[in-house]
Amino acid sequence: MFVSDFACLCTGRFGFRILVDVSHRESSLNGFETVIYEKKDGIAYVTLNRPQALNVYNIRMRDDLFQVLGAIKDDPEVKVVIYRGAGEKAFCAGADLSDFLSAPSPIIARQVRFGRDVWGLFLSIPQPVIAAVHGYVLGSGIEMALCCDIRIASEDAKFGLPEVGLGILPAAGGTQTLPRAIGVARALEMLLANRWLGSDEAYSVGLVNQVVPKSKLLETAEEMARKIASFDSIAVRKAKEAVLRGLDLSLAEGLELEKRLAARLRGYKGERKR
Secondary structure, eight states, X not given: OOOOSEEEEEEOTTSOEEEEEOOOOOOOTTSOSSEEEEEETTEEEEEEOOGGGTTOBOHHHHHHHHHHHXXXXXXXXXXXXXXXXXXXXXXXXXXXXXXXXXXXXXXXHHHHHTSSOHHHHHHHOOSOEEEEEXXXXXXXXXXXXXXXXXXXXXXXOEEEOOGGGGTOOOOSSHHHHHHHHHOHHHHHHHHHHOOOEEHHHHHHTTSOSEEEOGGGHHHHHHHHHHHHHTSOHHHHHHHHHHHHHHTTSOHHHHHHHHHHHHHHHHHHHHHHHO
16 A cells, blocks of 8 residues: 555654645755755755655655765765755654555565665765754654754754654664763653653753754854864864764774874875975
């Protein structure tokens, strides 16, 4: 059975289910159906562009993001990325479950959804990625935000992982990235009890870096992006690499990694002076 007009299904905060109309499709001016990609002054803007469907993640968005993120990764002109959602209601309200419900089995459904490793690509981007999130940040939405390096939220942001309530697991890294961001106990409460966080609580537990009025969200993200872009881009990339790679190492191994990256950075700078 293919579910067309009302296919995005997620469990709401109080246990009821929400149906979202995903029947209308729009094409953006840059040729991508679900993503708008722009670049200006060393800053790449990636905008999830399904506002009529609360920017839910579907197969088309997966394919569009795979192309966009791959282009960003290989573009030396991009110094920093701002990642956001179009519309007033949501950054991303989860995954479009029509992609699952139309598949003959849960195993095949997962293969359909993750045939391209967008999440691995996300985590391999060397440039800093800033998530500017508002409204619903649920399921795949919070997982995308957690793949970003810095998260700025508007005051109306609501964070949750409702998958367990639907009888499925987060499969884009949420079970691993969330506890690393906010701790095991809080992450398990969100996962197992479908507990949502408002923006202030998300800030207090370290899920987001800043909370700002919605009208100031993009402005704040751009201000931070411009500051990062003003620094030496190789130094910025190496600093990010040192922190993220070091998370999986012992302190001694992490310090050795830092020394190697610092030496490599000095080498790059020496070559540029010649």
